[in-house]
Every structure is written in C-alpha cells, then in structure tokens.
Amino acid sequence: MSKALEAEKRSGFKRSDMRVLRESGRVPAVVYGKKENGLPVHVDAKDLLRHVQRGGADIFSLKIEGGGTSQVMIKDVQRINGRIVHADFLQIDKNTSVRATIAIDYQGEAKGTKEGGIFQIQATELDIEALPDDLPSTLEIDISNLEIGDKLIASDIKLSDKVKLLSSEEEVIASVVVPQVLEEPEAEASEEAEVAPELVGEEEEKSE
Structure with missing residues (x-):
C-alpha cells in the first residue's frame, strides 16, 4: 500500500x-x-x-x-x-458513484495504415461514471481491424456493466483516412501554355 x-x-x-x-x-x-x-x-x-x-x-x-x-x-x-x-x-465514498475522465488506450496497428491510410486520433479520453472500485485505469480498444474509411465511436469501447459512459456515444474517437493528394501544378501550367497561342492569334486578327 x-x-x-x-x-x-x-x-x-x-x-x-x-x-x-x-x-x-x-x-x-x-x-x-x-x-x-x-x-x-x-x-x-x-x-x-x-x-x-x-x-x-x-x-x-x-x-x-x-x-x-x-x-x-x-x-x-x-x-x-x-x-x-x-x-x-x-x-x-466507496458506495457513491463518481465521475472521472479516463485516457483511451489504442492497441495494435490499424490494417488500413499498411495500405497507405493514415490513422487519426480524434479523442484521447472519455468521461465515465462508476463506483470508485469499478473505475478502470484506462479504456482499452483494439484498432488492428480498422481499414481505410473506417472509424471508431465512443460506444465501440466495451465497458463493464458497472461503468456508465457520460461522453456522447456517437463521438468519433479515431479513424483511418485516405492521404490527401495535392494537384500537380505542372498540369495546370501546360494547359495555360496550350491556350495562350490561340488568345494571341485572336488579338492579332482584331488589330488588322
């Protein structure tokens, strides 16, 4: 002790x-x-x-x-x-429920990250309520089966019947997203190059 x-x-x-x-x-x-x-x-x-x-x-x-x-x-x-x-x-008071904010422990490696996805964490802790002896030290959840496009919400965390979730059940806590791809500036530049000569020709005809 x-x-x-x-x-x-x-x-x-x-x-x-x-x-x-x-x-x-x-x-x-x-x-x-x-x-x-x-x-x-x-x-x-x-x-x-x-x-x-x-x-x-x-x-x-x-x-x-x-x-x-x-x-x-x-x-x-x-x-x-x-x-x-x-x-x-x-x-x-061991006979009175208390509210506590408990950290989320994400375990494993998301399957989607091996295919190029990015694992994003939206929440690191949740609010719960329980008797003191029933309060968990962390909230564990396995992320290994998450694929690209998948998300986890608060209710996906399995809690004991003695523990009440106070945070919104629909709160998104983590997801695997597709990396954002930026447009290549070279493609835009080549399109402008193709249009430019036509515009010049039109201006010359008008001047005549």
Missing part, C-alpha cells in the same frame, strides 16, 4: 502567500467532499506529481493535518508552463 499524501491546512490566501508556498516546494490545493467542503490545504509538489502522472482514476489516501485520513482522487490540476500550481481533491 502506497504512503498517504500528507496535506497541511492553509491559512494564507494572498498571491504572496501562494508564491511563498510554491517557492518552498508546496502546491496550494482544496479538498472537496462530504467531510470537507472546500478545505484549503497545501501538499508536497513532488509527491503530488507522482499521483498526477499515474493518470486515470487514481484513488489514494490523503492525510489531512488534524483531520484524519480520507480516500481521494484528483479532481483538477492547474499548470503554468508545465508546472503544477494548484490542485483540487475530491473525497471518495
């Missing part, structure tokens, strides 16, 4: 207070849930980053100073130039 992420309560809310926290390796955050409704805290930046990098529905223990330990998931993070500057945590 991983070590709990420790959070200290936050009392300063000015920009200068936030800057001091960040310069000391801390990230301002807020805890939401039934037990804590908007509790300001701050956590270690490196420890937080480890959980952010796990992605998906990473549920872990958050030990709040003077408030016990709660199971939480990351609701949102704010970044500036790639650096995490703020985070929101959502307390989890």
